[in-house]
Amino acid sequence: MSWTEKYRPKRFSDVKGQDEAIAKIKIFLDNFPRTKAVILHGPPGTGKTSLVYVLARETNSEIFELNASDLRNRDKLREILKPAMEQKSLFKEKKLILVDEVDGITASDWGGLPELLALILQTHYPVIITANDIWKKELAALRKKSDMIQLKEISYKTIKEILFGILKKENLVLEDKNLTKIAINAKGDLRAALNDLQAEAGIKSEMIEIAERNKEVDIFNALRMVFKGKPQEETMRIFDSVNMPIDEIILWIEENIPAEYQGEELARAFELLSRTDIFKKRIYRQQYWRFLVYENFFLSYGISSAKKNIKTGFTSYKKPNRILKIWLNNQKNEKKKSIAGKYASFVHIGEKRAMNEFPVIKNILRNPEIQKELKLSEEEIEFVERG
Numbered sequence: 581m582s583w584t585e586k587y588r589p590k591r592f593s594d595v596k597g598q599d600e601a602i603a604k605i606k607i608f609l610d611n612f613p614r615t616k617a618v619i620l621h622g623p624p625g626t627g628k629t630s631l632v633y634v635l636a637r638e639t640n641s642e643i644f645e646l647n648a649s650d651l652r653n654r655d656k657l658r659e660i661l662k663p664a665m666e667q668k669s670l671f672k673e674k675k676l677i678l679v680d681e682v683d684g685i686t687a688s689d690w691g692g693l694p695e696l697l698a699l700i701l702q703t704h705y706p707v708i709i710t711a712n713d714i715w716k717k718e719l720a721a722l723r724k725k726s727d728m729i730q731l732k733e734i735s736y737k738t739i740k741e742i743l744f745g746i747l748k749k750e751n752l753v754l755e756d757k758n759l760t761k762i763a764i765n766a767k768g769d770l771r772a773a774l775n776d777l778q779a780e781a782g783i784k785s786e787m788i789e790i791a792e793r794n795k796e797v798d799i800f801n802a803l804r805m806v807f808k809g810k811p812q813e814e815t816m817r818i819f820d821s822v823n824m825p826i827d828e829i830i831l832w833i834e835e836n837i838p839a840e841y842q843g844e845e846l847a848r849a850f851e852l853l854s855r856t857d858i859f860k861k862r863i864y865r866q867q868y869w870r871f872l873v874y875e876n877f878f879l880s881y882g883i884s885s886a887k888k889n890i891k892t893g894f895t896s897y898k899k900p901n902r903i904l905k906i907w908l909n910n911q912k913n914e915k916k917k918s919i920a921g922k923y924a925s926f927v928h929i930g931e932k933r934a935m936n937e938f939p940v941i942k943n944i945l946r947n948p949e950i951q952k953e954l955k956l957s958e959e960e961i962e963f964v965e966r967g
């Protein structure tokens with residue numbers, strides 16, 4: 581779904597940068613039928629069509645739309661307009677008659693113009709016309725009979741704010757300078773800005789997906805080697821080439837042991853895994869980083885040698901979804917805590933307050949000099965910069 585559709589304004593407050601036009605169209609409606617028609621004019625992508633739909637929604641009206649081909653033929657137009665020309669009391673609902681993009685109609689299609697002008701004289705419903713260029717000579721007669729409301733180009737700042745809000749809703753981040761670039765390039769046209777943003781975000785999320793997929797190919801291959809292959813020197817190093825923290829690898833192994841091992845093998849593999857866990861605790865508690873080597877060794881060579889014979893055939897390994905999510909979340913929280921802790925002691929505030937104000941602090945910590953000052957680790961820097 582295109583973002584211009586998805587984020588089409590629904591209420592007056594969603595139509596940005598057009599407060600004056602909104603106020604004027606409300607007045608036009610309040611005063612109807614003093615003036616029967618209004619022309620909303622202004623550059624593309626500034627909210628003309630959107631404003632009409634919002635107006636209909638907010639006033640509980642139905643939109644009766646006339647298009648170019650309706651306007652081509654006088655008799656046909658009269659036919660179409662009949663219900664709209666009828667006595668208002670026959671209809672319960674309110675109606676707005678919309679003639680969208682009137683300046684897009686070519687001269688030969690203007691056979692219905694006199695009928696449109698007649699409609700404006702007799703209509704029981706407000707007529708709203710939109711146009712980019714109202715100074716075409718064909719429109720002179722229409723101009724005389726209508727109020728005019730101008731929609732302005734939307735400032736790049738407003739555009740940027742809107743884009744930012746949408747990214748947030750989409751759970752995406754884009755570098756500030758790219759956002760600014762898109763906003764400026766749009767030259768006041770919000771539709772263009774939204775399309776550019778969606779294209780840019782599309783490329784980005786695809787890249788993230790590919791990276792994720794590569795990561796999984798790596799781990800699947802490594803699992804295959806450990807579970808199926810003969811334990812050998814190579815096996816010991818297999819997880820070095822998998823771009824994944826060792827704790828996450830443990831989850832993958834744990835999830836997939838039962839898919840490959842049975843009986844005694846199964847028991848031995850889980851026994852080894854629990855020993856890995858003991859090492860892990862020692863490592864964390866006592867900061868014995870050299871134990872990491874053992875942890876890695878048990879996970880690769882150890883688990884591999886838990887089987888009696890090498891295995892053949894294809895096994896489809898599973899992603900450890902539920903536990904992985906919990907683990908990733910804890911992991912994130914740990915990092916957040918340690919960063920907040922460093923910041924808190926540096927600026928002399930409580931750790932709890934630093935946690936609460938983390939979104940703000942995170943922005944401050946994007947500054948490389950502050951990162952240095954707080955001695956953030958590489959992983960912590962990555963964490964604050966990832967957004």
Ligand SMILES: Nc1ncnc2c1ncn2[C@@H]1O[C@H](COP(=O)(O)OP(=O)(O)OP(=O)(O)O)[C@@H](O)[C@H]1O
Binds near residue numbers: 583595681711
């Ligand atoms: N002022 C605005 N506030 C919020 N969103 C807007 C605004 N203007 C345009 N948009 C976004 O751009 C899309 C296109 O806007 P819209 O169709 O109203 O433009 P328009 O002025 O009618 O353009 P055109 O002259 O090309 O018909 C909308 O769906 C909406 O997502």
Ligand SMILES: [Mg+2]
Binds near residue numbers: 629
């Ligand atoms: Mg439009």
